[in-house]
Amino acid sequence: MNKIISTNDVVSQVESNIVSDMDGEKVMLSIENGKYYNLGDTGGEIWECMKEPISIQDLINTLVMKYDVGEQICRDQVIGFIDSLRVQGLVKIEST
Numbered sequence: 001m002n003k004i005i006s007t008n009d010v011v012s013q014v015e016s017n018i019v020s021d022m023d024g025e026k027v028m029l030s031i032e033n034g035k036y037y038n039l040g041d042t043g044g045e046i047w048e049c050m051k052e053p054i055s056i057q058d059l060i061n062t063l064v065m066k067y068d069v070g071e072q073i074c075r076d077q078v079i080g081f082i083d084s085l086r087v088q089g090l091v092k093i094e095s096t
Contacts, residue, residue, distance in 0.1 A: 003086070003093070005079050007057040010094045013050045017090060032089055042067070046081060050091060056082065 016031040019039075026044025028037045039047050045066070049059050060074050067074075085091040 005056065005083055005086075005093060006095065007060065007075065007079075008055060008096050010053045010055050010096060011050055011059070011082055012053040012092050012094075013047065014090055014092055019047065028090070030088065030090060035088070037088070037090070043081060046078065053094070055096070 014032070018029045018031065020027050021044070025041055026039040026047055028039060028047070029035075030037065042063075045063070046059065049062055056078065060071065060078050063069065063078065064071050064074050082091060082093070086093055
């Protein structure tokens with residue numbers, strides 16, 4: 001299913017993953033599909049923000065305040081990252 005992600009959508013982690021911190025980067029094992037993922041530094045930060053359900057706009061606002069990045073670039077990259085996590089079955093996205 002190809003869903004268009006909106007900044008109003010709420011995203012959260014799927015619980016069947018084991019996440020570890022390795023040299024400042026998040027590495028994850030999906031129990032569901034048996035694959036490893038290196039989320040990197042910023043991806044790990046996004047992952048941490050999704051421990052509890054969060055709107056994508058709130059996530060973008062958090063990252064814009066923390067990093068030296070414009071909102072449009074941040075939005076594009078965050079939505080792309082979340083979409084790739086969605087395709088792998090690693091996050092839940094709920095429309096509001």
